[in-house]
Amino acid sequence: MSLTGPDGPPPAVGDQPTGAQPAVGQPTGAQPAVGQPTGAQPVDQQPGDQQREWQRFHPLTPLLRGGVVALGVLGYVISGQLNRIFGADPDDPTQGHWGIAAVVLAVVVLGVIGFSAIAWRAASYRLGTTTVELRTGVVAKQHRQVRYDRIQAVDISRPLLAQLFGLSSVRVEAAGGSDSNIELAYLPKGEADALRADLTRRAGQAPSPTENGTQDTEEAPATPERLIAAIPAGRVWLATAMSFNSAVLILTIPLLLGALVTGNLGLVPVVGPIALGSAGAQFGRLSSWMNFRVEAGSQAIRVRHGLTEQRTSTIPLHRIQAVEISQPALWRALEWWRIRVNVAGVHGEPGKQEDALIPVGTREEVLTILAAMGPRWSLPEVVEGLDAPGPSPSFVGVPPAARWLDPLSWKRIGYAETPTALLSRGGWLGRNVTLVPYARMQSLVLEQGPIERRLGLAGVRPISTHGSVRPVVRHLSLASANTLLVATADRARAARRAEADPTLVVEPTEPTSPQTPTAEQPALPFRDHGVDLSAPTSGQQDGETA
């Protein structure tokens, strides 16, 4: 490829495929679904082998990326300039100089088209042996790469305008800040879907046996993902209606109407923004939850949703860090629940990112999704935690002193220790259960406020990665909180060791780190998506993602 000069900057040291990657994307021979060299056999390969060529995006990309607006603005400015240049007669801005005007206009239009074309030519992506790479920029060139084993999720989105042209944008989320994500836009729909499947497969582990023939009878061989839940539109409406924002609207809208009718407008600046905000939030929910479909594959859960903008996000199962199943009080009678997850590297963008695997699901759907997530998440204690109104066998409760702080829910607050995970439950009318595997805990916090201290209570928080699930076991007695902290730290330590050592792995589907993760592989910076960002602190950073 000639258009961007050198064939990419030299990969960072950490990006070199080394022998220490046996766990990542090792194809076990057949991978019929995609039907092209996987490029995931990195051992002893030079970068350049087994990788796809640089690909350009769809030619309409500049147009969709704001080119329409730019053209409009430019046209407006130019028309103003033409008025100035050729005279102020608004009826005939060219004042007879039609030829000059036409030439100027043609030059400008050609310039815009030419510039767009150059920018389009400069942007390309490639699936390399170990990374997906994106090159952009004409003057200031940018080259970003994301290692397949760092990919946390692959989303597809179709903004309205792109839908008209049948185009999609593929967004690759990687561990690290929001600047570690790359967006491959725009691609034809089919190509985007294939790319998503390819990336998901490369990001996942070796294809599991179920994909290579021994499938469920329900699964068509070509489509490993099966639909496990879909939210009907009626439920979306009802669930949206049964929320706090609705109560706000019910209170504020009559006030507003009354103010308008009586002419007493003093209230409007106060109540108006509240009503508007609530209405906006409700609309956001509606449009995000509509057409919600959950599909399960052997290694990932795929969520499609959206009314005007269809979004598809694929969450590799082994990237899920923590799960919360919760229920707003108003949904209690309907037995509707939602499942939220923390996924490493996916930093919630308010309004854009849907962190729910299902925002409103029936009990059966919720349990089906949990089951599809695998044995690590589908635990009998979860159901116990959801249902039990008070003390139950698996859960350790809080002492009666906690009733001063949780007068309604103190009977339900508690934790359960399973061999693989710590569960916490709470809530009175609206209930919740959170689940964090020991192997996914970042750190542990023991905390105590002044009132808790007076009551002899303390709380333990297993810290997950960034996300909306924030597990906490509150208001235990100080002694049992201390015990829980130490016991959990021990279990987490054992779980980390088990994951680091393949011979000790408990769950065969889990990713495993190389046995000697540090021996020959230099420390991989946590944000190693781009060569330009990795250099300065790579010596200190750490983040070998199994």
Next chain:
Amino acid sequence: MSVTLYGESPGILWQPVSPRLAVARRVGTLAGAVPTLAAAAVVAVLWTRWAWIAFGLLALGLVIELAIIGRQVSAISYAELPDEIIIRRGRLMRRLDSIPYGRLQYADMQSGPMERRLGLASVTIHTANPATSGNVPGLPLAEAEALRERLTARGEAQRAGL
């Protein structure tokens, strides 16, 4: 071995941080409060004597804060266990962070102007959750550097995947 939220824990050597951290924090607090106090005094002298009330309240708050800083600093302690570093802090809101070395993404050191003058630095431990990173303030410079290096080395050795 048991880890306790406060007081001594059997089998654990809690390391205090330098009392000079209190000096650094007091100077910082004073630097912030003195201009406000001066402004209140100017208003009181030039315009209205009522501003002395504000001055008094501010001064009282400052005195209380200066007194609390000492207790806050003396509440900070940390312990390096074989697999975790444990940091305790807070008097009113007590908190204990137990951070496994294997979860360390990186550790860095900071030293503000006042801390630098007193030869102090703080070490911050970053895990994959940016919101809850551990911070050990008020370490003598050499100790901070050594702690950072130990943390990094142990993080390398015990590294765990996400």
